[in-house]
Amino acid sequence: MDEKKFGLAGVLGWPVAHSRSPLLHNYWIRQYGLQGSYVLLPVAPGNLQAALSGLPALGFAGCNVTQPHKVEAMALVHEVDANARAIGAINTIVVGPDGALRGMNNDGFGYIQGLIDASPDWRADAGPIAVLGAGGAARAVLMALAQRGAKEIRLVNRTQDKAVALAAAFAGLVRTLPWESRHEALADVAMLVNTTNQGMHGNPPLDIDLRLLPLHALVSDIIYVPLETPLLTQARARGNRTVNGLGMLMNQARPAFQAWFGVLPEISPELRHLMEQSI
Ligand code: ATR
Secondary structure, three states: OOHHHHHEEEEEEOOOOOOOOHHHHHHHHHHOOOOOOEEEEEHHHEEEEEEHHHHHOOOEEEEEOOOOOHHHHHHHOOOEEEHHHOOOOOOOEOOOOOOOOEOOOHHHHHHHHHHHOOOOOOOOOOOOOEOOOOOOHHHHHHHHHHHHOOOEEEEEHHHOOHHHHHHHHOOOOOOEEEEEEEEEOOOOOOOEEOOOOOOOOOOOOOOOOOOOOOOOOOOOOOOOOOOOOOOHHHHHHHEEEEOOOOHHHHHHHHHHHHHHHOOOOOEEEEEEEHHHHOO
């Protein structure tokens, strides 16, 4: 085997054992006839810098970066693209021929593409959008919605101060509402997005009353474990279209795979099924 042609990548996080990314990338490595492997890289917080500086010597084409390293890693790479800089975090690193580390963030791309795959006529400017949560994921989602031409976003977070701080980057587009108003924030919206961790496996369901949510509104949850959160079950039962977070996960991986291995991979029905079965 030619060692120079062996493609190596992985996901760097802590904890990381639950990640579905190896299943996804290794499927594509096989599908496109490449030689290589995508591995779990459990790196504790204090070891991030050492781990990153070892990537070129280990022959890595690059890696994904996940919690809790997405923000800190941005300060440790040599170059950060404009999109990642705007989001304030990276989720992908590409090792250059000279060993330089380049950071990018495909979460927003993955989010939008996941919506379009599930609902091809989706438009960001179809009406007001309610976004719940103001963490790292919310920032990438807001940035992507803004780039796609959203006209009005209502941002609601348990800790309103965090929503206010986040909204400051989107003057005129994002308005914050107190957590107590989350039910009323749904009146007239074209879309509701959950970026909080409520409804995720191990957490309680999101506490929200959907009575005022229009039936034509799309309900999007970026969670993919479980595939259908209680929010999505409730929305589907009353007739809303729903989209889970699996499409975001799978689509954010595509530009990363392309940057490392030179092929933009496709999401086949078989791959989607395999991923769903793994959850
Ligand atoms: P991520 O990077 O996935 O966005 P995060 O930055 O930890 O993760 O954000 C978690 C989000 O879930 C936050 O918006 C958080 O609200 P706070 O800013 O008030 O902490 C939200 N969240 C967590 N627990 C919650 C709860 N019990 N009820 C409502 N929102 C909650």
